[in-house]
Amino acid sequence: MKNEFSRSTSRWLAGALLAATLLGCSKPPPAPPKAPPTPEEKSKNTISKAAFGTLPDGTAVDLFTMVNANGMEVRATNYGGIITALLVPDGTGKATDVTLGLKSFDDYVKNPPYFGAIIGRYGNRIAKGQFKIDDQTFKLPKNDGPNTLHGGVKGFDKVVWQAEPFEKEDSVGVIFTYTSKDGEEGFPGNLQTRVTYTLTDKNELSLDYHATTDKPTVVNLTQHAYFNLAGDGNGDVLGHEFTIYADGYTPVNKQLIPTGKIEPVTDTPFDFRNKVKLADRVNVDNEQIKFGKGIDHNFVLKKKDPKALTLAARVSEPTTRRVMEVHTTEPGVQFYTGNFLDDTLAAKAGKPYAKHSGFCLETQHFPDSPNQPEFPSTVLRPGEEYNSKTVYTFSVR
Structure with a gap:
């Protein structure tokens, strides 16, 4: 031939x-x-880099496109590690974008809603914008009423990361690295951070987090992708079916700060131990649901081994037959049902994002852990390593 x-x-x-x-x-x-192209070339995992935009200070930002042998595609930028697109095949083999995002790079810079970004140093809320380590108090900027949310005014979602793409026989990915300086957003210690995105030929998107510090600090890294398994812009997620492998959750006050208790999910809207449609859980008369205008709560995962990679959640979408499973080494997952989306964002699909247009499953340590001595500690000290892993696996049923 x-x-x-x-x-x-x-x-x-x-x-x-x-x-x-x-x-x-x-x-x-x-x-x-x-x-x-030969069959071998058609089935090869690939990664490419292209210019994505320029910050006001002249810093150039890149966009990396990862494609696996099955047609799954992940696009991520080194600005905040933002995942701008995630194309996944449905039951007919058609690949559709299943993550929410904005139209352009400028939109991400001007109106950052955390879509698809790396969150740090501390994902979720810290009450009153302060915490103590060894009797020393550290004060943080308050960007969520009287509290600090997702690392402060300029968290890890708004910085440019160094990026190194890689290709392997069964996967492709990008290694993002960033040094958060001592005192940045009020946090102590120079934090050397590495987050690796890996797309495998098993339709897995693996997120590996690593950090070290030269002073005692707190760390809680996560990914803030919003998903809609029916496809970006295709209505709300109320018909999605959820299973969350958690016997407990952390109730919150009106400011969405945990009370410090861990309550059983039994006989509450937070019982997702058996598959249930989201509409059956958010459209109920419940004080906790009212506080969050839906679900915006941390679920305490069932884990025999605290450090093991454990199945945290399974989500299915009936019309496309897409399924997403979430495995994590973290003790909790913040389930957020897009309660504060309000039709104001320049959605990439051309349709504004209304309430419940997407959902988040943010694997994490618990919110406000630095101020909650009964919660698993998020303190990282010199000589220790912060390691965390989360895997999103996509399939059809």
Whole structure:
């Protein structure tokens, strides 16, 4: 086959050169047609880089596109580690974007809603914008009423990360690194942070977090992707079916700060231990649901081994038959049902995002842990390593 193609190409090139000579053409003939891709080339995992935008200070930002052998595609930028698109096949094999996002890079800079971003140093809320380590008080900027949310005014979602793409036989990905300086957003210690995004040929998006510090500090990293398994812009997620493998949750006050208690989910709207439609849980008369205008709560996962990679949640969408499973080493997951989306964002699909247009499953330590001694500690000290892993796996049923 290859010899036949080579002979035909040579004959074409010789003919083109003869015609050019006879016609007195000064321009070289056009390039010969390319050989069709081999099956091996079609099935290869690939990664590419392109310019995405420029910050006001002149810093150039890139966009990385990862594609696996099954047609799943992840696009992520080194500005905040934002996942701008996530294309996943449905039951017919058609790949559709299943994550919410904005139209342009400028929209992410001007109106950042945390869509698809790395969250740090501390994901979720810290009450009253302060905490203590070893009797020393550290004060943080308050960007959520009287509290600090998602790392402060300029968290990890609004910085440019160093990015190193890689290719392996069964996966592709990007290694993002960032040094958060001592005192940044009020947090102590120089924090060396590494977050690796890996797309495998098993339709897994793996997120690996690593950090070290030179002073005692607190760390709680997560990913803030909003999902809609029916496809971005295709209505709300109230018909999605959820299973969350948690026997307990952390109740909150009106400011969405945990009370410090861990309550059983039994006989509450937070019982997702058996598959249930989201509409059956958010459209109820419940004080906790009213506080969050829906679900915006931390679920305490069932884990025999605290450090093991454990199934946290399973979500299915009936019309497309897409399924997403979430495994994590973290003790909790913040389930957020897009309660504060209000039709104001420049959605990439061209349709404004209304309430419940997407959901988040943010794997994490518990909110306000630095001020809650009964919660698992988020303190990281010199000589220790912060390691966390979360895997989103996509399939069809």
